[in-house]
Structures are given as structure tokens and as C-alpha cells.
Amino acid sequence: SQTIHQWPATLVQPVGSPLSLECTVEGTSNPNLYWYRQAAGRGLQLLFYSVGIGQISSEVPQNLSASRPQDRQFILSSKKLLLSDSGFYLCAYQQGTNEKLFFGSGTQLSVL
């Protein structure tokens, strides 16, 4: 069966520190992968999506970046976190064209 793992569940980081959030998918190959951010009381903002290894599309210019070093691994990074980077980060995958998104359990990031 297909599963998606996202970690850590909670992260508290100081302003200016680096960030690395990891997401892995099991039980499927060549999925489309997505990173979303959900600010408190707000909707989901699409940050990055990837249709293949090394193929990353950015929706919103910011100090975050994404990488896909392996087919089922998607990493969200930052060299220096800002206060505005706080939020709930969700990884998701889609298997096949026109299929629904499956979401990970999310990471609550607090930048202090």
C-alpha cells in the first residue's frame, strides 16, 4: 500500500537558522510531489511541486527551496529562516494523472 511520511512533526527554530523538512513516499513510483504551507487560520499555499527527479517548480518566490534527490523523496529547505516562515507545512503526493492528493501528517514550524 502507498504511504507518505513527513518529519519532524514539530520544530522550533531561531530566526536565521537553517531548515530541512523531509518527505518520503512508499509503495508507488514517479509520483508528483508537493509542498504546501498553511498559515494560522488560513488556507493552503502551494510552495513547490515536482513531476520528477530534479524537476522543481516554484509557485511563490521566497527564501525557501525544494529538492528531489530521489524519486520518492522531497525536501524543503531554507538557509536562513524568517519569522514569516512559521506555519504548518504539508507534503503531498499524487499518483497518476488527475488523481487526488494524499497528504502527510504535517510539520508545525515555529520560528522564534
Add this chain to the structure above:
Amino acid sequence: AQTVTQSQPEMSVQEAETVTLSCTYDTSESNYYLFWYKQPPSRQMILVIRQEAYKQQNATENRFSVNFQKAAKSFSLKISDSQLGDTAMYFCAFMKPPGNQFYFGTGTSLTVIP
């Protein structure tokens, strides 16, 4: 980016009653897909229902159904016989092939009152 609008930030409904959540979207595409997702307090996103734009028939899934009005670019969700477990944030989403970017609305917080 596509625009998805949910104009009702909060709603409430009595248990066993029916409630309708609104969603409108803006696109020039003719081929796309629409979704409703539910986010309970656990924050796990769960698919509620899915609609293909080329299908005229409204999707239904047990107590959940949609009213898809393509010309009006409207996609509302009707929940019948509301249950306490329906209390959650509900997000409307738009997906445009072939890039398959998913765009979400800002959500409607639904509370089912016992």
C-alpha cells in the same frame, strides 16, 4: 495561479441537519478537476469528494454531494444528516492538468452542534 474563493470563513449546523458550503473559482481552462478536502482537528487532510469538469453529473459520496455549476464557476458542497464528526475545516481545491498544480481556497470552519 488559479483563484479559489470560499466566502464563508465559519459556519455551524445542528446535528442531523443539512448544510451547504460555497466555493467559486476563476479559470480560463475547460478541462480541470475540483475537490473538497476535510481537515479535522488532527490536521490530517482527507479527501471528501471529487468532480471532473467535463462531467455534467454532480458527484455524490454517501452524505456528501456537490452542486457543480460550470458556467458560474461554482462548486458547493452539501452535507446531509450532519454528524459531530463532520466538525472540521473544509477546503475547496482546483486542479489543472497537465501540470497538476492544486490550488486551495482559504477554508470554511464547520461546527456541528449537538
